[in-house]
Amino acid sequence: MPDVVSFQDAIKATEGDDKALLIGNGFSAQYFNYTNLLAETQLKDDSPIKALFDQLGTVDFEAVIRALEDASVVERAYGNADHADQLVGDAQIVREALVAAVNATHPAHREDLDFQYESAAAFLKHFSKGQVFTLNYDLLLYWVNLEKSLLTDGFGLGSYVEDGRFKGPFKEGAYCRTFNLHGGLHLFQDEIGEVYKALNYGDGVIANITHEIADKGRLPLYVAEGSSKSKLRKINSVEYLRHCYRTLQETTGSVFVFGHSADSNDAHVYHAIFGSKAKHVYFGVFQPSNDKVASLDAELARYKKLGGDDVNYTFFDSETAHVWDGPPAEEEAS
Numbered sequence: 001m002p003d004v005v006s007f008q009d010a011i012k013a014t015e016g017d018d019k020a021l022l023i024g025n026g027f028s029a030q031y032f033n034y035t036n037l038l039a040e041t042q043l044k045d046d047s048p049i050k051a052l053f054d055q056l057g058t059v060d061f062e063a064v065i066r067a068l069e070d071a072s073v074v075e076r077a078y079g080n081a082d083h084a085d086q087l088v089g090d091a092q093i094v095r096e097a098l099v100a101a102v103n104a105t106h107p108a109h110r111e112d113l114d115f116q117y118e119s120a121a122a123f124l125k126h127f128s129k130g131q132v133f134t135l136n137y138d139l140l141l142y143w144v145n146l147e148k149s150l151l152t153d154g155f156g157l158g159s160y161v162e163d164g165r166f167k168g169p170f171k172e173g174a175y176c177r178t179f180n181l182h183g184g185l186h187l188f189q190d191e192i193g194e195v196y197k198a199l200n201y202g203d204g205v206i207a208n209i210t211h212e213i214a215d216k217g218r219l220p221l222y223v224a225e226g227s228s229k230s231k232l233r234k235i236n237s238v239e240y241l242r243h244c245y246r247t248l249q250e251t252t253g254s255v256f257v258f259g260h261s262a263d264s265n266d267a268h269v270y271h272a273i274f275g276s277k278a279k280h281v282y283f284g285v286f287q288p289s290n291d292k293v294a295s296l297d298a299e300l301a302r303y304k305k306l307g308g309d310d311v312n313y314t315f316f317d318s319e320t321a322h323v324w325d326g327p328p329a330e331e332e333a334s
Contacts (some may be wrong), residue, residue, distance in 0.1 A: 001293040005314060007321040010256065010282045013314075018278060019252030021127040022269070024135045026259020026286060031322045032105055032138050032233035035059045040095050049090055061098045062265050065091045066226025093225040102185060103139050103213070106159040109204045110143040116324065121148040123323045127256070133179045133248055135260065135269065137222050137270055139205065141178070142186055145202065151177040153198050168196030170240050179244035181269065182223035182231070185209055187240075189221050195240040228267040235268070251276045258318055262299045270300070274307030281311055284318030 005013075024031065025180045038059045052064055068091040075084035121144060128150045134141050145151050154176030158168040166188070166267065180187060184206060186198045198208045212218045221238065225231045234240040249272045262270060262283070273281060283300060285293060293315055300313050 001291045002297050002315055004249065004288045004293060005316050007284070007316050010314065010316045012178060014254040014280070014282070018130050019127050020125070020131040020251050020253050020255045020278075021124070022133045022135070022248075022257045022260065023141065024258070024260030024266075024271070026318065027134070027323065028136055028138050028140050029259065031140065032102065037061070037098065037101040040104045041097040042100075043097060049094060061094055061224065062226045064226070065094050065224060066230075066265065067228065068094065069226055086243070090133050095222075096219065097226050099137070099185065099220060099222060103206065103209060106139060106185075108137075108140060108206050110146060110200075117144055117147045117323055119322060120144045121150060121206060123321055124148075124150050128177065130253060131177055131179060131242070131247065131251070132289065133181050134184075135182050135266065137183065137185050137220070137224075139185060139197070142184065142205075145178065153178040153197065158196070159331070160199075161196065163201075165201040165211075166330075167199055168194040168244075169194035170196075172243055179247055181235070181241070181244050183221040183238075183241060185220045185222070187221040188212060188218055189238070189240075193239060194222060195238075224277060226265065228265050231266070232268040235248065245272060248272045249276055251278045254280045254282065256282045256284070256316075258321065258323070260284075260288075262296060262303070267303070270303040272305065274300075274303045274311045276307075276311070278311045281313035282312055283315050284321065285315050286318045287315055288315065 038053065038061075049064070052067060053059065056063060056067060057228045058064065069085045072084040072087035072091070075081075075087060113327075124144060132141070132151055145153070152175045154170045154172070154174045157166050157174040160167050171189070186209065188196055188198065189194065198205050198212070201208045209220065213220070221240070223231050223234045225234050225242065235245050245268075248269070251273065255273055255278045260266070281300070283296065285296060296315070302310060304313065
């Protein structure tokens, strides 16, 4: 199988380079995974939607959304418009259940978390002068930034609105190191499409978000479509998301991928990376085995070829980054 290096060796190999980080669900694995999110949805066990999760043998919300959307196309082609509309509506129910579930799994305040901010900050500090892209909806990265003030997010030129509950709008000219490629629970659009971020107001940011969803009927800005094509369509419909994606496409440094599996439902992300002028890609693998690395190698090789074969990649063992369990040994010794 291809060589798998340590995170520390990858960092040494990129010393002096501009560095970017892309994080996926693995970054949040200490607190969030699709299994416990499904348990929090409160979808009825005898509902067709819950049955679809079981029939597909998955806890992946995106896979279920994709199945519902694909089935609606078939039903419409066969003249079953009413059932097609029901399936589209059920796909939206799953999206909203996902947002509600992620919201429910968060502690009420960032101070309630039992992981160490220090270790996450030590990891993110490697990229604090570059760019951090996230595919996650949850607030972990947001909370680390609140705690450690590591990364700017492009809302610094905005104003405090709604009695200090929000700040914004996002402005492309603002200093920005954090890019929420698929939105986030803390991001909301106004009626003209401007994006604002929820603040740690009153009883906390979770209470603020819950107020928007439950009392105002406003949902956060998030991308939960089931296929890469549908996700890209959603991204292109929102200027903020389009800016984040365009920034990824324009990456020129070394790109580290942590906590993501390169699945086809996020193909647009890898088309952007391997179609960019990135110097090199370092792809994190959790508990690498021959089969796992070989499978990922085949996926990345395909994206590399489609991008023109200009961007090479190397695998690193993601556990050696020690994101939530203390800084890397070499840093502790320094």
